[in-house]
Amino acid sequence: MGEKEQEVEIIRLLKSGPGYTSGQLLSASLGVSRTAVWKHITALRAMGYAIEASPSKGYRLREGRPFHGVELQSVLAGQAFGCQVHFFDSTDSTNARAFELARNGAPEGAVVIAETQTKGKGRIGRKWESPAGMNLYLSIILRPSVAPQGAQGLTFALAVAAAEAVLASGLKPAVKWPNDILIDGRKTAGILLEMDSEPDRVHFVVAGIGVNLNIKQDMFPEYIRQTATSLLEQTGSPVDRVAFTANLLASMERWYGVYLSEGFVPVLEAWKGYFRSFGKPLKVTFFDHAIEGICAGVDVDGALLLERGGRVERIISGDVEAL
Amino acid sequence: MGEKEQEVEIIRLLKSGPGYTSGQLLSASLGVSRTAVWKHITALRAMGYAIEASPSKGYRLREGRPFHGVELQSVLAGQAFGCQVHFFDSTDSTNARAFELARNGAPEGAVVIAETQTKGKGRIGRKWESPAGMNLYLSIILRPSVAPQGAQGLTFALAVAAAEAVLASGLKPAVKWPNDILIDGRKTAGILLEMDSEPDRVHFVVAGIGVNLNIKQDMFPEYIRQTATSLLEQTGSPVDRVAFTANLLASMERWYGVYLSEGFVPVLEAWKGYFRSFGKPLKVTFFDHAIEGICAGVDVDGALLLERGGRVERIISGDVEAL
Numbered sequence: 001m002g003e004k005e006q007e008v009e010i011i012r013l014l015k016s017g018p019g020y021t022s023g024q025l026l027s028a029s030l031g032v033s034r035t036a037v038w039k040h041i042t043a044l045r046a047m048g049y050a051i052e053a054s055p056s057k058g059y060r061l062r063e064g065r066p067f068h069g070v071e072l073q074s075v076l077a078g079q080a081f082g083c084q085v086h087f088f089d090s091t092d093s094t095n096a097r098a099f100e101l102a103r104n105g106a107p108e109g110a111v112v113i114a115e116t117q118t119k120g121k122g123r124i125g126r127k128w129e130s131p132a133g134m135n136l137y138l139s140i141i142l143r144p145s146v147a148p149q150g151a152q153g154l155t156f157a158l159a160v161a162a163a164e165a166v167l168a169s170g171l172k173p174a175v176k177w178p179n180d181i182l183i184d185g186r187k188t189a190g191i192l193l194e195m196d197s198e199p200d201r202v203h204f205v206v207a208g209i210g211v212n213l214n215i216k217q218d219m220f221p222e223y224i225r226q227t228a229t230s231l232l233e234q235t236g237s238p239v240d241r242v243a244f245t246a247n248l249l250a251s252m253e254r255w256y257g258v259y260l261s262e263g264f265v266p267v268l269e270a271w272k273g274y275f276r277s278f279g280k281p282l283k284v285t286f287f288d289h290a291i292e293g294i295c296a297g298v299d300v301d302g303a304l305l306l307e308r309g310g311r312v313e314r315i316i317s318g319d320v321e322a323l
Numbered sequence: 324m325g326e327k328e329q330e331v332e333i334i335r336l337l338k339s340g341p342g343y344t345s346g347q348l349l350s351a352s353l354g355v356s357r358t359a360v361w362k363h364i365t366a367l368r369a370m371g372y373a374i375e376a377s378p379s380k381g382y383r384l385r386e387g388r389p390f391h392g393v394e395l396q397s398v399l400a401g402q403a404f405g406c407q408v409h410f411f412d413s414t415d416s417t418n419a420r421a422f423e424l425a426r427n428g429a430p431e432g433a434v435v436i437a438e439t440q441t442k443g444k445g446r447i448g449r450k451w452e453s454p455a456g457m458n459l460y461l462s463i464i465l466r467p468s469v470a471p472q473g474a475q476g477l478t479f480a481l482a483v484a485a486a487e488a489v490l491a492s493g494l495k496p497a498v499k500w501p502n503d504i505l506i507d508g509r510k511t512a513g514i515l516l517e518m519d520s521e522p523d524r525v526h527f528v529v530a531g532i533g534v535n536l537n538i539k540q541d542m543f544p545e546y547i548r549q550t551a552t553s554l555l556e557q558t559g560s561p562v563d564r565v566a567f568t569a570n571l572l573a574s575m576e577r578w579y580g581v582y583l584s585e586g587f588v589p590v591l592e593a594w595k596g597y598f599r600s601f602g603k604p605l606k607v608t609f610f611d612h613a614i615e616g617i618c619a620g621v622d623v624d625g626a627l628l629l630e631r632g633g634r635v636e637r638i639i640s641g642d643v644e645a646l
Binding site for chain 2: 099103123147152193194196197198199200201203287317
């Protein structure tokens, strides 16, 4: 067990009972000296854990938990999605880190989480605002046995998972085609899939997701203040980021499994349950032009259907906004 | 002008005339001292250039040229494919280097060439034998505005380019579906396309190509000695690797342009001109099983058609061998 794994194990043991856990038990479980245990306790306190120490009874973890790698690992232990947690206080982009890890052989389910991103990426080369201390910026490595075309289906599966995680907070999420999550018409989460492939097989996919959790409206930069929102703003109470992350990863794991084992049909059905644009006017922006029309639904392969002058067009790629 | 660019410029100037080029002219053209010119001449000789020096007349380049970055750059100057040449005496994999360069913003047409690869990659995770001093191992960065599905067409365009380059050596190449080049039924070149993309757009493609040029039959490792060949073995005379590279890149640039401007139809037509498997028995190996049948041609999208028991199956992905 490495230093970090020992810290994760101490937290797991402290959480396992309601009362105190003796230093002797910790020392025996980890196979290290009691001095080493004490050093770890000191380190864990520095990370933000409130740990009480009693000379006669041992250690006890008080309520409240910090958002960092040790806590996430202690919560995610045993889940396939989250089997590895690479936590950064700050990084350029969690997708970029996950890409590096994947190229170096990191397994499916390995996760990169950062407190802040200096170059957070959105779709179509856009920026994802990533202030520290309040939101979730997560990327996960997937290794599906599909051709690159199959990755578009994954986009929908992960959008369903993200919507489900927001729904669990008591809110009513909607999907914006293909993979943003809106609450009350405002953007709450975005998903960016990037992959490394040959023309006929995917080597790996990195799915990045950013979720506005505890950011306040006035902290959004001007250019998105009218179009973005957060779970805090919508529910009025702060989100436990660790719990949300664990919940989201469990949903992602489930819907990824559905897609791989049952295909696109059940995924698209679930996705449609969150899709509220049918019959509404939409604007679709492409690289060099934009078109407007009425949403006529979504095709069997996930293409957006847009009615314009009596004809229905299939949109494969583009940026959609409600009019 | 950096040190390397100065060396490229000296070679270009020495090549521009049949006689001697004065040290004064070189010094003036580069804007450096004659001592600096002399240092470059010494460096160029160490690279393998035969440069004569006359105190009264200047410098003259004798025939024969080494295979390295300076020579390649002097020959490729002005071509879009080869606009940058990143030359390595040895690297793990030219595709891996090109991927790094592309992620850091290298332009379309930038090329990585290595004298030898320690982890040369072929399709389907296979190894590409890459001994030093005799063959070509090249990767090029492409930035087409296509969806990932569009990359399969590129595979065919680059196979046509490679076949064309072999044809120019006076040989009769054949394509093996989808993108190996055979001479006399033996493998001479292979192409590996890898890409970085979102589900609906390609960020970049790295096309790697390995060509057996001057390797002798008995230098192939045992496991491919019966199935591989080289241009040297087929023509009986050694190939000028720099000229072959320049030729190949020009062909690649042309067919890439055809594909982007005119689409897949003319590319597939050209590809079929090199396809000699029609009506022949083939074995197609997949991840976990293999099938046999008679080649019934190639579908409009490039899928291989295989007739088995009166039915024709479409093969999208798999490893093909003649029976």
